[in-house]
Amino acid sequence: MPSHNYMEKLLEGVDVEWKKLKDFASFSQGIQVDISSQFLGKKDGFVRFLRIVDFVNDNEPPRYIENPGQRYIKNEGELVMIRYGARAAGKVFICNNGAIANNMFKITLKSEKITNKYLYTYLSQSKIYKSLNSKGGASTMPAITFGQIGAVEIPIPPLKVQEEIVRILDTFTELTTELTTELTNRKKQYTYYRDKLLTFNDDEVEWKTLGEVTIPTKNIKWSEINSYHKYIDLSSVCRETNSILEVTEINSENAPSRAKKLVLKDDVIFATTRPTQxxxxxxxxxxAGDVASTGYCVLRANKEFVLPKWIFYFITTSDFKNYVEENQSGSAYPAISDSKVKEFKIPIPSLVAQEKIVSILDKFDTLTTSISEGLPKEIELRKKQYEYYRDLLLSFPKVESV
Structure with a gap:
């Protein structure tokens, strides 16, 4: 593993030049396209804020741009930065051929003394992102200017040092990629066995709707309460780990209008807005005892008939996802009603049989989604390791720009 001593030896006898980004790079903003355009999406190479990950390594050029000019990413490995968005402004990506939206801009190098990959590595540091993001303002859509990004100072060591830094960090990236590939394969395996374990013939068990095996829930009455509660918004639940990651504290004075549904331990919550997510x-x-958005359907198991996790695992199945797709309505913001969710039928074997199957699925779930065990934990550790060594390798002595 690299160390400070290693970096000292690597930099022995060489000069590190500090320059403002504007002194060796130019910036060009993306294009404005009607959001209803049939060309939006991965297939035609158009990058949207929510689809940036789909775009990476997609070499298919857009067919709809007649005069792209400098707004068209022509070379492999171009550097792109998001200009605005509460959590996005200042984020950087390396993209291949395609077009960028007007909430992004590309950074084109004008000097042969620095490489795209090295610049990406430096700009992707959390301290750089946080600094730029904070400059965007306090609005819900903070925006950074070309002047602000151009003022960022970049240390420029010799090319051989840049290449060595990139090489070292690429080894961490490769390890993470291997683990991520393994996790993807395990998730596919888990999905197959989960659906297999939860498949029953009609004559094997009794079938009931979710409404028949759950009990009513209550809304909070803010007029009668002056205490604080955690608020579970639609963005609070992580799709990858099926866990709550970020919440805010609210009371009767600042509670959003959608903050109404009281939740208890072992309740299953399912987002009915954009439900296929x-x-x-x-x-x-x-x-337990906190408040969820009305954008969730709260399923509270009647434990005389069904285990809470039996409901949880069933609404992760392909059958339930297909049911949701068939019964949602709306185009821009598709949704499904609570009542329609509760019309979905699930098999109800004995509680003993449910416990056996749930026990097996818990083990699979731990391997594929747990952030404290299994592959997700290992991947998270590798990412932290990458960030640690990236920051270590890029800790150059500061010299004033010329």
Missing amino acids: QRLCLISDNF
């Missing part, structure tokens, strides 16, 4: 989770002790 499958934002769902099982409420833990940490959030």
Whole structure:
């Protein structure tokens, strides 16, 4: 593993020049395209804020731009930065051929003394992102200017040092990629066995709707309460881990109008807005007695008939996802009603049989989604390791720009 001593030896006898980004790079903003355009999406190479990950390594050029000029990414490995967005402004990506939206701009190098990959590595540091993001203002859509990004100072060591830094960090990236590939394969395996374990013939078990095996829930009455509660918004639930990651504290004075649904331990919540995204989770002790958005359907198991996790695992199945797709309505913001969710039928074997199957699925779930165990934990550790060594390798002595 690299160390400070290693970096000292690597930099021995060489000069590191500090320059403002504007002194060796130019910036060009993306294009404005009607959001209803049939060309939006990965297939035609158009990058949208929510689809940037789909675009990476997609070499298919857009067919709809007649005069792209400098707004068209022509070379492999071009550097792109997001200009505005509460959590996005200042984020950088390396993209291949395609077009960028007007909330992004590309950074084109004008000097042969620095490489795209090295510049990307430096700009992707959290301290750089946070600094730029904070300059965008306090609005819901903070925006950074070319002047602000151009003023960022970049240390420029010799090319051989840049290449060595990139090489070292690429080894961490490769390890993470291997683990991520393995996790993807395990998730596919898990999905197959989960659906297999939860498949029953009609004559094997009794079938009931979710409405028949759940009990009514209540809304909070803010007029009668002056205490603080955690608020589980639609963005609070992580789709990858089926867990609650970020919440805010609210009371009767600042509670959003959608903050109404009281949740208890072992409740299953499912987001009915954009339901095919499958934002769902099982409420833990940490959030028992707190408040969820009305954008969630709260499923509270009647434990005489069904285990909470039996419901949880069933709404992660392909059958439920297909049911949601068939019964949602709306185009811009598709949604499904709570009542329609509760019309979905699930098999109800004995509680003993449910416990056996749930026990097996819990083990699979731990391997594929747990952030404290299994591959997700290993991947998270590798990412932190990458960030640690990236920051270490890029800790150059500061010299004033010329």
